[in-house]
Amino acid sequence: MKADSLAWFRVLETFASVFSSPSFTLFCSLSAAWALCTGRHTMTRIYQVGEPDGRRAHDAYHRFFRCGAWRLEELWRHLAVLLVESMYPGGPVVALMLDDTTFHKTGRKIVGASWWRDAVRSTATRTVHCFGLNLVVLSLEIAPPWGGEPLALPLNVRVHIKGSETLLQQAQEMLCQLAAWMPARHFILTADGSFAPLAGAFLPRTTLISRIRHDAALYQLPRRPRRPTRGRPRTKGPRLPSPSRFVPSERQWQRATLNIRGKQIERLLFSRVVLWYHVCPKQPILLVICRDPTGKQKDDFFFATDVTMEAACVVEHYASRWAIEDTFKNVKQYLGAEDPQLFAQQGPQRAAAFSFWMYSAVWYWYLNRRPSTMTWIPLPWYATKAAPSFVDALASLRRTLWSSRIFQSSGKPALTARNARVLIEALAYSA
Secondary structure (H helix, E strand, O other): OOHHHHHHHHHHHHHHHHHOOHHHHHHHHHHHHHHHOOOOOOOHHHHHHHOOOOOOOOOHHHHHHHHHOOOOHHHHHHHHHHHHHHHHOOOOOEEEEEEEEEEEEOOOOOOOOOOEOOOOOOOOOOEEOOOOOOOOEEEEEEEEOOOOEEEEEEEEEEEEOOOOOHHHHHHHHHHHHHHOOOOOOOEEEEHHHHHHHHEEEEEOOOEEEEEOOOOOOEEEOOOOOOOOOOOOOOOOEEOOOOOHHHOOOOOOOOEEEEEEEEEEEEEEEEEEEOOOOOOOOOOEEEEEEEEOOOOOOOOOOEOOOOOOOOOOHHHHHOOOOOOOOHHHHHHHOOOOOOOOOOOOOOHHHHHHHHHHHHHHHHHHHHOOOOHHOOOOOOOOOHOOOOOOHHHHHHHHHHHHHHHHHHHHHHHOOOOOHHHHHHHHHHOOOOO
């Protein structure tokens, strides 16, 4: 446990240059309290866990987010470099995921909050709106050592405010910023169809994989004239059928076994280089149609801005995008990301971003432990569980922090190992 506690502190030391000396001490205390806090993660509850003896006033925790002398951009830069260098030490290509989510809030004076479409509760025939913060999240795709579905560790988060930059503009700035932080890296970005217009943004050293509209207007590539002619050269070739109206022959379909979120699934694939003139008029794209040979599922239509990619690779990358949805669920459910009741200055934005930073930090600490320590308690109602989840990673960190706190502060005679083990185990998995 002592080695694990030191490993967690070494993770926090990576970010020491972002803060002043007093702020870094508060940052370490706040990080541990956020992980150990059960129930709602309001600032007052986190303060009670972080300062059981009341050495600091509770206002210090509020001021840390509201007007603390540290930059959120620097915090993300240190985290991005740490994760990429650790998880992608050799290869130049880095896999990314991009999506947005909403943190539900209540109150009339929360900076950055507004009314947004609730993607979870809305349907094709009914739109539901909610009040809160709209966040754009850029994540790193990680293949865990136990296999299966990948992990999505946030690298950068921004708050989308109505009347300012759009989601696409913020996403483009985040990607350009990441490319500037890592000039020797190439990126494969996976995003849903709402971010498909980024294909025409010419992102630096970035290949975009996304969904394409089933009724998109596609064209053949323009042909170069054999002889010079008068006038402007053609910018697009003849019109092609929309993706849903393509009728490939049997020879054009390729049967492939794909790794879809850790499972082997057979699909029929068709690919063709086309021009999506409305979105990216100067760059061809690779259209990929994925079909279920049994006919149970509808056809899926994808595209990639790198026309040399294999169709199977495009589909597998997009299928792994679901990991970022798991990240949103875990951050909200187990880290209480929507709970901090901050409303002024930088408080709402920093607290929301800090919850995503905690998610990446916990996973990074857990993945860098010894394989023999990556254990979890088998439950009788989940006997088929074959790999740890974020709940297990968080419980592991809680065991380490509680053990360090209890045995350092307990007097003599100390708690017996048996009683301490039962107590710590109950605290580790407390909701």
